[in-house]
Amino acid sequence: MSTPSDDQVESFDSDTELAAAKARWSELAERINEAREVYHGTARELMADAQYDELFHELKGLEERFPELRSPDSPTVQVGAPVASDFERVRHPERMLSLDDVFSLEEVEAWYARMERALGKQPEVVCEVKIDGLAVDLIYDDGVLTRAATRGDGREGENVTANVRTIAGLPHELPAPFPRRVEIRGEVYFPSDKFAELIAAQQEAGEKVYVNARNAAAGSLRQKNAKDTAKRPLAFLAHGLGVWEESKDAPLPTTQSDFIDTLKRWEVPTSDAARRATNFDEIREMIAYHGEHRHDLAHEIDGIVIKVDSLAAQRELGVTSRTPRWATAYKYPPEEVTTRLLDIRVNVGRTGRVTPFGVMDPVFVAGSTVSLATLHNQDEVKRKGVLIGDLIVLRKAGDVIPEIVAPVVDVRDGSEREFVMPKDCPSCGTALRPAKEGDVDLRCPNRKDCPAQVTGRVEHVGTRGALDIEGLGEEAAIALTQPEAQRDEVLAALASGDVIEDEHRNQLRIDLPADADEAARLKAAQELMPEPSAPALANEGGLFALTQDDLLDVFVWRREPPSPPIIGDLPGSADEVTAAIEAAGDAPNVTAEKIWCRRPYFSKSRSTVQWRSRQGTKRAFRVCQEVAPNAVATELLGGLEAAKTKDLWRIIVSLSIRHVGPTAARALASHFRSLDAIRDASVDQMAEVEGVGAIIAQSVADWFEVDWHRDIIEAWRAAGVQLVEEASADAPEQVLEGLTIVVTGSLEGFSRDEAKAAILDRGGKAAGSVSKKTDLVVVGENAGSKETKARDLGIRIIDEDAFVALLAQGMDALD
Structure with a gap:
């Protein structure tokens, strides 16, 4: 692992270097934050440990050269991950x-x-x-x-x-x-x-x-x-x-x-x-x-x-x-092993980035068995020279997913083939393109309707750093937005002669001779496949309007043992049930073999299973009673209802606004107090908020310019989501409104963050640097250059005792 080269940090032309640095900072921060979500278990995109370290050091180098790029949500100043609300x-x-x-x-x-x-x-x-x-x-x-x-x-x-x-x-x-x-x-x-x-x-x-x-x-x-x-x-x-x-x-x-x-x-x-x-x-x-x-x-x-x-x-x-x-x-340097690269596929993430990844023969390395490895982007695949079918060197160092280092060229036999980056999004078919000129990464620009991106955003709403909704994880998000995600695999299995089972427990198999050609088998399978299920959600806008009835209609494909056949709608007396079983005749043998079955994701059928033995063979019959929500549905609906009144900053994080994490979201919520006020604020007004800055402010403004983004907010509002920061009964008076205050040095009664929070809670601005716009500077022990600058500018300086009085009474306390 090496730190970024001088070329990586110094290559910006003098006329455009800050703009280029901002663009690179945005790209690096986004990729690193997504990788941090992976490490803490909340995202689906993947990154190797060594790649993370390389990007992190490049970001640090940029911020050292351009200090104005630093923000409270930068990965270089963050520790750990947002706190989950499952626990106190x-x-x-x-x-x-x-x-x-x-x-x-x-x-x-x-x-x-x-x-x-x-x-x-x-x-x-x-x-x-x-x-x-x-x-x-x-x-x-x-x-x-x-x-x-x-x-x-x-x-x-x-x-x-x-x-x-x-x-x-x-x-x-x-x-x-x-x-x-x-x-x-x-x-x-x-x-x-x-x-x-x-x-x-x-x-x-x-x-x-x-x-x-x-x-x-x-x-x-x-x-x-x-x-x-x-x-x-x-x-x-x-x-x-x-x-x-x-x-x-x-x-x-x-x-x-x-x-x-x-x-x-x-x-x-x-x-x-x-x-x-x-x-x-x-x-x-x-x-x-x-x-x-x-x-x-x-x-x-x-x-x-x-x-x-x-x-x-x-x-x-x-x-x-x-x-x-x-x-x-x-x-320690990453560990290396060799394995076979079976395929290279692509993943579409929440932000639309399309990332190639390798599918390999499973291999044990650095404490776990792995079968997937990141390849970052199409240029990285070309640079490493890997071909599908290669024996590859795999590197791993305790990370979630390893990195493909290089192919073992000497053992190629000519059967290997090149990877071709798709031109169209594999999820929605939209033509891929860079987000801006010069970007290496390709993205799907269909932010609104791309199923993979919609799924990623819906999943993000439920994550710990956002609204922390129990029951809204990766699988639930897929069920709500892409219930037919496995359809191509099911179709291929059916065309190959496998049995599948529809939502009514009917077992389906194509009726063709074994020597029928592939095209005929595929056509027969397509005709036999059940009609596709429509997703319950078009995007995250409908999330809080979901009802129990909506969830009961969600079916997904899973590999499971087939169900015993249903022989009745309602149970009767013991004699009636026995008669029904006898009338049903022979039932299939009970088997543990798994087949593709269409199953309800959020519901369960309350039923009794009747068994009988005939000639020593155990057979099962299923008597259906009624369909009811399962525990996942109950948990999800309860979680959605509870989320409607959660803190405004969590709502802001849930909107998937680029670069806006919990720190910036808290600052925006505390300062503007409502989502409408944030929408109406100018870039300059947002940038002046301590904890936001120019890059995040522009990103927020750009997000609100998109009409379907605003539609999401209105849909959430209509569903009862609280879009304002509720003032608590014991909230302090806004005695510092209009004042810009800098705290420097160590205070006995406050940590630095507690002092800033006290200022913000009372309507003031807690600035990080001294300027002509600063009204007061609070000086503690070991204060440094900020105190000196305040004296040079003639700005009023107060000690901790005066600061305590200021918090209670405002400027009247200093007169």
Whole structure:
């Protein structure tokens, strides 16, 4: 993995460089944010870990050269993922940060040299294996485990206390002595050997399988019922310290090593692989050893974390907006294997991007079995020179889906063929084209009606970062928008002579001789196929108007064992049922063989199944009673109803406006208070909102220019969706309306975000930089250049006490 070349960042012509940088920033931010959704389990497009790192570093390079491109929703300043609402939302006592990744020993050595210069001496460090698990924060009050939370966005996470309590080996009480409060950070993971057993069981049951052990850990910990979590063999390893409130007998440890020793005394699980290092050679030895033995541990790892050992030195070195300066993470190079590339297909995503991906012979690599790999775009396929049928080198490093590196050219036998990028969208048939001149990616411009894009947007509405609607996942979105998504496969199976089953349990098979030609078989199959089902949704506009009757009419194709035949509409007496069975004659043998069946997705038939034996053969007859909504339908309708009154910022995220994530959506909702006000605002007015900026503002304005986008809003409004930010009964008075305030330095009673939120809640603008438009600058400890600039411009400066008074009374408090 390498950082972007000078050409990538420096190639913009002087007259157009900012415009070109903005365009590239938009493309990079969109692709990275979509990849982050994949990592957190909410999207369908796929990206390899190495490709993600490359794009992320290019984005950082652009923002370093063009600081005006930075926004609060940029991937370079985000940590984790939006908090799900299935669990109570809780605030971490101290922010949970991410780590800066490095990919070479030279970069590790450069980091170590920076630590030495900053501290004025050669630092002692602790080297720990980088566990590929789910970050969790534990709080013990007076020695008792009182709360456990996921990392979430770093500031707020999900309260998963009941589920964490089920993890074996994690103490619920600490032996004395212990501090008044301690915040222990670590990783919940799924043991590698148990993960293989889980996958086998899921495959045997025909369930959707987890893509890797990390996702299995996350999914297991987020079970609604803690009893379900207890059934999974989750484990926990502690590695970090947040808050430590000293007690008389439990002073704050002085080093990371001392803290780990304390954890061991408390019998909190820690990794035996951690080592102290007093020089760079020892760090290099640790990296080399675990590079060779990375699969010897009980859990997956993807690197080594190096931390300055002294906690006092950690505080002195401080943190950036998203990472600690006193730690870094060396990531191991991806692992490589060879397998056969069976096909190259394309996926159409929510934004219309058409992405090629490889379909391969399944192969085990880096802890999981994979059969799909990203190819990014048509230029990447050509650059790598891969052909369908090639033996390929596959690279993976703990990511969701691996990357095809190159073909093994020497073993080609001439049967391989080139991939041809489709000219038309495989989902809707619209001609593909770049979004703008010079783009490498092709997109389907049919944003409104392309089934794949509609499905992606409907699914997005239900994601955790948007409206978080239970029951509205990928499969439900497909059922609502593309119920015939499998029709071509069903038609091919029928034409080949297979039996299929329609929604009435009628078994269908073409009646042609075995030697009939392919065209005749296909024609017969087409004539026999049931009429296609119309989708319940044309787009996301109709989502909140769905009724129970709409859902009962949704049928999809699935591979299942065929149903026993229906022999009656309503059950009668025992004698009547027996007579009906006798009148039905012989029924097909009960079989577990799966065929294509058309099934209701949101309903179930209440029925009784009658069995009889004839000549030792068990046979079944199904007596139908009535059709009723199933649990998925009930869950979805309830989730849609609850979503109508959720926060305005979630509505904004749900609209799939390019570049608008939770941070920008919150800022817009807080400032404008209604969707109508946002629609009517100018680009400049939106850009002035702290947390928005010019790129996001233009994207929002462009979105509202499209008529069918506005139709979606009106449809949601008509269905009862709340499009305003409701003022709570205890909302503070707008005493700061019209004031622009900058906070600089550290305040005792507020974090930086809490200070900004307090200003915004009272109608003020919380600016990030000092200018002539600034009205006040709040100065805390260690204030820097902003205070100096404020004094140079003659802007009024106040301390924290005055700021508290200002929040209560407005400018009257300062007179």
